[in-house]
Amino acid sequence: MVSRVIPVDAFDLVIFGGTGDLARRKILPGLFRRFLAGQMPAEARIIGVARSELDDEGYRTEARAAILEFAGEEATDRESLDAFLGTLRYLVVDARGEGGWPELAALMRADVVRAFYLSVSPALFGDIAGRLHQHGIADKASRIVVEKPFGRDLASARALNASLAEHFDEGQIYRIDHYLGKETVQNLMAVRFGNVLFEPLWNSHYVDHVQITVAETVGVGGRGEYYDRSGAMRDMVQNHLMQLLCLIAMEPPSQFDADAVRDEKLKVIRALQPVDYHQIVRGQYDAGQGTPSYRQDVENPRTHTESFVALKTHIANWRWAGVPFYLRTGKRLKGRVSEIAVVFKDLGHSIFEGDEKRHRNILSIRLQPNEGIDLQVTIKEPGPGGMRLIDVPLDMTFADALGPERNDVSDAYERLIMDVIRGNQTLFMRGDEVEAAWAWTDPIIDGWQARNDVPKHYDTGSPGPEDALMLMHRDGRRWREIRG
Numbered sequence: 001m002v003s004r005v006i007p008v009d010a011f012d013l014v015i016f017g018g019t020g021d022l023a024r025r026k027i028l029p030g031l032f033r034r035f036l037a038g039q040m041p042a043e044a045r046i047i048g049v050a051r052s053e054l055d056d057e058g059y060r061t062e063a064r065a066a067i068l069e070f071a072g073e074e075a076t077d078r079e080s081l082d083a084f085l086g087t088l089r090y091l092v093v094d095a096r097g098e099g100g101w102p103e104l105a106a107l108m109r110a111d112v113v114r115a116f117y118l119s120v121s122p123a124l125f126g127d128i129a130g131r132l133h134q135h136g137i138a139d140k141a142s143r144i145v146v147e148k149p150f151g152r153d154l155a156s157a158r159a160l161n162a163s164l165a166e167h168f169d170e171g172q173i174y175r176i177d178h179y180l181g182k183e184t185v186q187n188l189m190a191v192r193f194g195n196v197l198f199e200p201l202w203n204s205h206y207v208d209h210v211q212i213t214v215a216e217t218v219g220v221g222g223r224g225e226y227y228d229r230s231g232a233m234r235d236m237v238q239n240h241l242m243q244l245l246c247l248i249a250m251e252p253p254s255q256f257d258a259d260a261v262r263d264e265k266l267k268v269i270r271a272l273q274p275v276d277y278h279q280i281v282r283g284q285y286d287a288g289q290g291t292p293s294y295r296q297d298v299e300n301p302r303t304h305t306e307s308f309v310a311l312k313t314h315i316a317n318w319r320w321a322g323v324p325f326y327l328r329t330g331k332r333l334k335g336r337v338s339e340i341a342v343v344f345k346d347l348g349h350s351i352f353e354g355d356e357k358r359h360r361n362i363l364s365i366r367l368q369p370n371e372g373i374d375l376q377v378t379i380k381e382p383g384p385g386g387m388r389l390i391d392v393p394l395d396m397t398f399a400d401a402l403g404p405e406r407n408d409v410s411d412a413y414e415r416l417i418m419d420v421i422r423g424n425q426t427l428f429m430r431g432d433e434v435e436a437a438w439a440w441t442d443p444i445i446d447g448w449q450a451r452n453d454v455p456k457h458y459d460t461g462s463p464g465p466e467d468a469l470m471l472m473h474r475d476g477r478r479w480r481e482i483r484g
């Protein structure tokens with residue numbers, strides 16, 4: 001069985017920041033993979049735009065190097081790579097000046113989808129949106145794609161939304177959260193809403209708690225300056241973890257369309273309870289063997305920015321009354337894991353003796369490593385020796401169930417870009433969602449600042465600060481293990 005690829009309409013995709021890190025690592029390699037998959041029509045064009053003095057050929061040389069470095073094995077097909085590079089153009093355009101805009105206007109075609117990917121600092125969003133409009137490059141059918149961070153608090157997110165809204169309708173704005181482009185995240189919706197099994201159990205009567213973990217082994221890397229102004233709460237919780245929580249907790253939308261799904265997500269965010277000071281733990285990693293401490297990484301010996309957050313929150317609605325949602329994310333932890341675990345309640349009465357009672361059903365949705373969904377179920381341990389129970393995963397990992405041909409390797413970015421071309425906003429954040437998420441996050445961060453809160457230290461390679469373990473232990477629960 002071969003994966004179905006539905007070609008998209010012809011397009012001109014302009015990448016502002018076309019020479020930048022994100023374009024090199026994700027956008028260009030992702031587009032190349034879609035090209036290899038046969039999804040890009042022959043008339044598609046990708047127009048890199050940045051400040052570097054390059055021409056088409058110079059840009060193609062840079063793009064070739066980036067694709068060979070980041071696209072994986074497929075890039076060894078040099079013939080296809082040459083054909084793909086032929087779709088690339090380049091223009092020097094200054095987002096804040098007048099240079100290059102008339103040339104860009106002249107290059108764009110009238111009869112194709114026009115999409116503008118703003119892979120630049122958010123400080124330039126308003127300038128670019130304004131000039132696209134002023135030079136008649138964007139019309140009511142054009143699409144604009146913006147990257148995180150979408151603001152650093154509610155006020156700045158509102159200002160960004162307002163600057164985009166001056167020239168674009170909400171239906172034209174695609175705010176990327178690449179977690180939503182992951183295969184498993186979409187499969188979570190298919191599993192939840194495509195099966196009769198789960199919905200009856202998806203509530204406070206049967207779910208004990210939900211835990212969401214996004215653990216990284218890396219430190220802040222070369223992003224120290226940016227990260228230290230942001231921290232884990234702004235960089236991860238406000239967007240990625242919040243989006244995952246919404247998909248788990250939302251009511252079934254009436255249909256799978258952009259506004260129906262996003263309306264339900266917004267209701268979840270608005271129902272999130274404020275987080276009590278005692279229900280949140282911040283951390284900063286210490287130096288490990290041969291690795292620097294957080295403070296050394298960001299070259300700020302007195303910084304109180306967190307590289308780790310764990311928190312407990314509740315959703316104040318009928319479905320989730322009394323069910324805690326535990327979220328944690330951090331850098332330099334024991335393993336690289338992104339996982340949502342829905343932990344079901346104990347049986348009301350067990351017919352089995354002794355410690356055979358402690359088995360629980362857990363639905364775990366893994367974004368990495370080994371993307372997949374499994375349901376932990378209890379069975380009898382095979383063989384003689386009486387009724388001994390063991391937990392085994394009912395594995396819904398796609399590669400195993402569907403065969404290697406259907407194990408689509410496409411990356412979140414490339415799926416999302418194809419959704420932009422198709423005009424499908426379902427997996428993009430709406431402006432009101434982002435603002436509601438900041439409205440929940442702001443008081444937490446303001447509280448830390450008001451108290452001059454100092455993060456707890458944790459060992460590199462550990463599961464995080466001891467207090468984060470206590471957050472769950474106090475409730476008689478524990479975090480799922482972060483495997484190294």
Ligand code: NAD
Binds near residue numbers: 016020050
């Ligand atoms: P970068 O600094 O590597 O690249 C910036 C690009 O913008 C360059 O191509 C540069 O030429 C161009 N540019 C800067 N000023 C310009 C101007 N006045 N006019 C025209 N072009 C100009 O940045 P990046 O890492 O590629 O990040 C781009 C955006 O994506 C940022 O908003 C960042 O926060 C976001 N983002 C990046 C990553 C990542 O992995 N790099 C991940 C998530 C989000």
